[in-house]
Amino acid sequence: MSKTAIIVGASHGGVQAAASLRQGGWDGAIRLFSAEDALPYHRPPLSKAFLAGEKTEDQILLRGEAFYRDSDIDLHRGEPVLGLDAAKREIETAKGRYGYDTLILATGSRARRLLVDGAELDGIVTLRSLEDARRIRPALEQAGSLVIVGGGFIGLEIASTAAKAGKKTTVIEAQDRLLARALPPVISDFLRDYHRDKGVAFRFGASLAAFQGAQGRAQAVTLADGERIAADLIVVGVGGEANVDLARQAGLTIDAGGLHVDDKGRTSDPHIYAIGDVAAAHNPHAGARLRLESVQNAVDQARLVAADICGAATPTAPVPWFWTDQYDLKVQMAGLSRAGTTRLMRGNPDDGAFTLLELDGDRLIAAHSVNRAADHMAARKLIAAATPLAIDEARDTTIALAKAVARTDA
Amino acid sequence: MFGWGTGHKLDIGGMDEKVKIVFQSVDGDRRIEVAAPAGTSVMEAAIMNNVGGIEAECGGACVCATCHVYCDLVAPESLPEQQVDEDDMLDMAAAERRPTSRLSCQIKLNRDLEGAVFILPEAQV
Numbered sequence: 405m406s407k408t409a410i411i412v413g414a415s416h417g418g419v420q421a422a423a424s425l426r427q428g429g430w431d432g433a434i435r436l437f438s439a440e441d442a443l444p445y446h447r448p449p450l451s452k453a454f455l456a457g458e459k460t461e462d463q464i465l466l467r468g469e470a471f472y473r474d475s476d477i478d479l480h481r482g483e484p485v486l487g488l489d490a491a492k493r494e495i496e497t498a499k500g501r502y503g504y505d506t507l508i509l510a511t512g513s514r515a516r517r518l519l520v521d522g523a524e525l526d527g528i529v530t531l532r533s534l535e536d537a538r539r540i541r542p543a544l545e546q547a548g549s550l551v552i553v554g555g556g557f558i559g560l561e562i563a564s565t566a567a568k569a570g571k572k573t574t575v576i577e578a579q580d581r582l583l584a585r586a587l588p589p590v591i592s593d594f595l596r597d598y599h600r601d602k603g604v605a606f607r608f609g610a611s612l613a614a615f616q617g618a619q620g621r622a623q624a625v626t627l628a629d630g631e632r633i634a635a636d637l638i639v640v641g642v643g644g645e646a647n648v649d650l651a652r653q654a655g656l657t658i659d660a661g662g663l664h665v666d667d668k669g670r671t672s673d674p675h676i677y678a679i680g681d682v683a684a685a686h687n688p689h690a691g692a693r694l695r696l697e698s699v700q701n702a703v704d705q706a707r708l709v710a711a712d713i714c715g716a717a718t719p720t721a722p723v724p725w726f727w728t729d730q731y732d733l734k735v736q737m738a739g740l741s742r743a744g745t746t747r748l749m750r751g752n753p754d755d756g757a758f759t760l761l762e763l764d765g766d767r768l769i770a771a772h773s774v775n776r777a778a779d780h781m782a783a784r785k786l787i788a789a790a791t792p793l794a795i796d797e798a799r800d801t802t803i804a805l806a807k808a809v810a811r812t813d814a
Numbered sequence: 815m816f817g818w819g820t821g822h823k824l825d826i827g828g829m830d831e832k833v834k835i836v837f838q839s840v841d842g843d844r845r846i847e848v849a850a851p852a853g854t855s856v857m858e859a860a861i862m863n864n865v866g867g868i869e870a871e872c873g874g875a876c877v878c879a880t881c882h883v884y885c886d887l888v889a890p891e892s893l894p895e896q897q898v899d900e901d902d903m904l905d906m907a908a909a910e911r912r913p914t915s916r917l918s919c920q921i922k923l924n925r926d927l928e929g930a931v932f933i934l935p936e937a938q939v
Contacts, residue, residue: 446873453874463858464873470864703871727877734899736877777877778902 407432409713410495410502412485412650413510414438415447417680417702419466421508422477424710434477435502437495439484442534443469448699450537451561452729456568457541461534490654490673506675506713509651509663510706513644513681513697518553522615527622528638531558540639547571547636551625553612555582557728559641560595564730567602574605574633576612576625586726588741590760591772594753595730602731607631644697646682660684662695668718669709677713679705688721689769689787690740698726723787725780736780739770739787750779751801759783759805766792766810782806833923836931837865840884852925856918856932857881867934874919876900881918882907884933888914892926909935 409425411418414436422436438444444466453459472479480497487496494501515530517523529540544550550566552559555577566573581592596606611628615638624634646662657664657672662684669677669685680702686693704722711718726737733756741762751758759779762770767790771783782805786793797808832849837860839845850859860868860881869880876899885893893916900920904911918932 448875449873462862463854465861466873468862468864474864699872727872727875729875734875734877775899777899778905781902781906784906 407505408503409434409506409508410504411436411508411510412495413512413647413680413682414440414444414479414481415510415512415680415702416466416699417512417706418508418510419444420703420706421510421679421710423467423471423475424707425713426475426477428710428714428716430710430714432505434475435480435504436472436477437480437483437485437497439482440533440535441482443467443481444479445534446699447532448727450534451531451558452565454534454537455531455541455544455562455565457545485650488650488654490656490676493675495650504675507677508706508709509671509676509678509682510680510702511647511650511682513646513695515640516643516645518612518640518642520612520614522617522622525615525617525622526620527617527636528615528640530640531562532644540637543637544569544571549635550574550637550639551576551633551635552639552641553625554641554643555579555606556641556643557583557586559639560599560730561728562639562641563599563604564602567599567604568731573603574607574635575599576607576610576627576633578609578611580609586737586741587772588747588760588762590747590749590753591735591774594774595733595735598731598733607633644681646684646695648682651676651678651682658684660693660695664693667721668712669705670712677709679709687724687740689724690742696724698724700725723784725784732775734773734775734777736773736777737770738773738780738783739768741770741772745769748795748799750799750805751776761793761798763793763795766795768793771805779805831925833925833928835859835923835927836929837867837883838887838931838933839867840933840936850923852923854923856883856921856923856927858919859923860918865934867938868918869938870919871939872919876903876917876920879903879907879917880938882909882935882938883916883918883921884912884935885914885916886912886933887931888927889930892924892930893921896920907935908937908939 446464449464483497485495515532549572552575555575613626613628615622616624626632651663663678665678665683665685681697684695728735745762748761757775759773759776768786773780792810794810797803831852834849837846848863857870871880872878904915
């Protein structure tokens with residue numbers, strides 16, 4: 405009898421898993437479940453080109469509709485998975501029960517909410533899905549002023565889109581700098597200054613006390629120190645939490661805020677894998693178990709589990725990478741920033757193009773590039789190969805970073 | 815509505831106007847003709863029509879080099895100028911880089927590209 409693979413969640417990870425299963429020779433059925441009605445789409449443009457009205461929904465599709473048909477992938481749109489019975493190997497939706505031989509949980513993460521007074525008012529939004537972006541796009545167009553709670557990647561991307569459209573934009577950040585968990589201070593400061601030059605205002609070390617409004621509609625936020633900032637639209641971007649409800653229901657092991665998986669993406673149930681935002685895997689680049697919310701992580705983990713399911717050799721752990729576009733800045737990160745590394749500046753932030761290298765001894769651990777794509781690409785290779793760097797050459801922008809390696813013949 | 819970004823001179827119609835282009839395998843055995851609205855990218859035209867051979871992992875942000883095409887058969891003047899980041903990314907492409915290599919996410923369809931043939935490399939990842 406032919407086997408069935410079920411994938412729960414049809415974003416970057418889920419769709420890649422379906423594609424990679426077929427490419428890897430899986431000849432059984434593939435059922436791909438999406439809670440959303442739309443064809444699966446790229447999420448990064450939601451806060452950028454799509455929000456700015458520069459791209460249509462057709463232009464951000466992960467794959468055209470023909471892909472699912474031609475690849476014999478049974479895409480169940482608008483059919484959220486409500487239950488998981490791991491003992492019976494069945495999932496349940498409003499339409500019925502479906503059996504599986506292999507299950508891939510790609511349930512992603514959801515926006516964290518701020519439970520302060522006034523959180524139920526209209527005009528307070530989070531941005532995670534196409535549906536969110538469809539709502540925010542016209543609201544942003546009409547708004548004169550915007551408060552963004554949270555100076556993370558999504559918050560800063562929305563700030564960039566809003567400031568470019570001439571909106572009065574204020575970002576409220578609880579830490580004393582931007583992106584404190586992901587990036588070294590020099591990059592945080594550079595981004596803050598760049599945003600300020602574009603007219604964005606910041607409140608650092610600020611915590612939100614309440615949302616205020618009238619007639620059910622938010623009009624302002626108040627901070628713990630009593631300051632009140634009026635806004636026509638309030639965007640909350642304070643991080644995500646993994647969608648582990650199904651996994652918890654099935655008794656799977658939850659760890660580090662996500663679903664515990666081994667180095668092949670397997671959960672504590674031998675028939676169930678997890679990938680993407682929801683999966684908490686040991687990451688050799690971090691030396692710890694963690695969740696990564698990134699396209700690269702979702703796509704690479706999808707390829708990993710598809711290879712394992714198809715009985716192929718699994719790829720080695722890839723170097724994490726990430727990007728964010730703000731104004732005319734392309735910020736690219738390779739590897740994972742960590743405390744205690746040696747920081748080396750390549751180029752000059754005043755020129756608007758530089759790379760901050762993080763080293764452990766002479767090995768590159770992470771590289772954060774602003775408008776230096778070649779450095780980023782070189783860094784990904786250097787980190788993966790653990791190549792010893794020649795420090796003076798790595799600092800010299802007249803020498804390609806890829807060539808700044810320590811000579812072993814001396 | 816669309817920001818062309820490159821400063822390249824373009825004579826475009828509205829979004830309703832469709833431009834026909836062709837994707838061809840390296841050996842020339844496989845040819846797929848598709849039509850997509852002016853203003854969409856060559857990458858987007860391939861994705862919308864399930865051409866295969868274009869991965870476009872990053873969705874057109876010019877950060878992944880998985881929508882590589884060879885433009886041997888395309889009139890150079892109908893292509894936008896190559897920006898530095900595209901040039902840098904092409905060095906990372908999985909298939910051999912040639913002088914005619916481009917990232918298809920950086921090429922937006924316009925009337926000059928009607929009938930243009932883009933060659934798909936053997937690998938994108």
